[in-house]
Amino acid sequence: AQKVTQAQTEISVVEKEDVTLDCVYETRDTTYYLFWYKQPPSGELVFLIRRNSFDEQNEISGRYSWNFQKSTSSFNFTITASQVVDSAVYFCALSENSGYALNFGKGTSLLVTP
Amino acid sequence: DAGVIQSPRHEVTEMGQEVTLRCKPISGHNSLFWYRQTMMRGLELLIYFNNNVPIDDSGMPEDRFSAKMPNASFSTLKIQPSEPRDSAVYFCASSSPGQGIYEQYFGPGTRLTVT
Numbered sequence: 001a002q003k004v005t006q007a008q009t010e011i012s013v014v015e016k017e018d019v020t021l022d023c024v025y026e027t028r029d030t031t032y033y034l035f036w037y038k039q040p041p042s043g044e045l046v047f048l049i050r051r052n053s054f055d056e057q058n059e060i061s062g063r064y065s066w067n068f069q070k071s072t073s074s075f076n077f078t079i080t081a082s083q084v085v086d087s088a089v090y091f092c093a094l095s096e097n098s099g100y101a102l103n104f105g106k107g108t109s110l111l112v113t114p
Numbered sequence: 115d116a117g118v119i120q121s122p123r124h125e126v127t128e129m130g131q132e133v134t135l136r137c138k139p140i141s142g143h144n145s146l147f148w149y150r151q152t153m154m155r156g157l158e159l160l161i162y163f164n165n166n167v168p169i170d171d172s173g174m175p176e177d178r179f180s181a182k183m184p185n186a187s188f189s190t191l192k193i194q195p196s197e198p199r200d201s202a203v204y205f206c207a208s209s210s211p212g213q214g215i216y217e218q219y220f221g222p223g224t225r226l227t228v229t
Contacts, residue, residue, distance in 0.1 A: 033216050045205060045220035091157065095216065101147060101170065102218060104157040 003027060004094050006105035013082050013112055021077040021108045023092030029053075033095040034068065034075045035102065040088040051075060082112045116140070118221035120206050126227045132194040135224045138187055139208030147218060148181055148191050149205040157205075163189065175200075196228045 005024045013019045025034065036048040049059065051068050059066050063080045079086055089109045093102040119138040127133055139146050148160040161171040163183045171181070178197070183189040193200055203225050207218040 035217060037220075043203065043225075044222050045207075047217045047219060050217045100211075101159040101162050102149075102157075106156050 003103040004092050004105035006090075006092055006108050008108045009106070010109045011111070013110070015084060015112055015114050016081050017112075018078060018080050019082050019110065019112075021079075021090050021092075021110065023075045023077065023105060025073050025075065025092070025094045027073075027094060027096055029096045031096075035093040035095065036066065036075075036077050037091045037093060037104075038088045039091065039107070045091070048077075079110075082110075084112050084114055086110060087112045118206055118208055118219055120204075120221035120224050122224060123222060124225045124227075126229065127196055128229055129197055130195045131228075132192065133196045133200075133226060133228075135191040135204050135206075135226070137189045137191070137206030137221060139189070139206070140219055141187070142213070143208035143210045143215065143219075144186065144213075145209045145211060145218075146183060146189050147207045147209075148189070149207065149220075151203045151205060151223070152201075160191070160204075193226075196226075198228045201226055201228050 003026050007022055032053045034051045038046045038048055049066055056068050065078045067076045089107045091107045092105045095102050121136045144165050146163040149157050150160055151157045159173045161174055161181045162169050166183045179193055181191045203223045205220050205223045207220045209215050209218040
């Protein structure tokens with residue numbers, strides 16, 4: 001069963017628009033970790049953020065912000081004032097127990113055009 | 115600081131040949147993971163080592179795949195014999211949950227093409 005669902009396969013926005021990438025997860029564990037990774041066209045996987053299940057505080061880092069809601073099992077990612085360099089595939093991932101293997105979603109491909 | 119190092123970056127081989135992929139994790143990290151990325155299946159875990167010991171190899175597709183971690187700074191993933199369906203990008207990642215580093219840092223990947 002898919003543990004991480006990224007329903008948006010592809011999103012296309014114009015530069016400076018805000019965009020939100022959705023992530024819904026499924027787990028029975030009380031302790032778990034959620035992650036977002038970015039995969040630019042060059043192919044590497046870049047770590048963006050980690051969230052622990054017991055910390056529901058939202059986080060902002062520059063133009064990036066994350067909304068973690070346990071009530072809806074969601075961990076959404078918003079890019080404010082998008083830029084062309086934000087074009088990439090973004091993966092949400094879940095790690096259960098003590099930082100074990102990552103269960104990745106299928107990814108959302110974001111295209112930002114000038 | 116050096117990140118996770120993988121070699122080769124690209125590998126093209128013929129069906130039936132042996133392929134060996136190499137990984138050097140981040141110094142001090144004690145967990146190492148091999149993932150495979152394909153269009154059809156996305157990113158999937160192949161095997162996970164903790165302190166050089168294989169913990170979970172349930173993701174290894176079949177007996178043609180094997181992985182070793184002879185020491186804390188080196189791991190290999192071997193495919194013998196290779197088949198066209200093994201064509202994918204293979205990523206190595208490392209982390210250190212014991213030190214509170216739960217996020218995994220990925221290498222640049224090895225793009226394998228089996229013809």
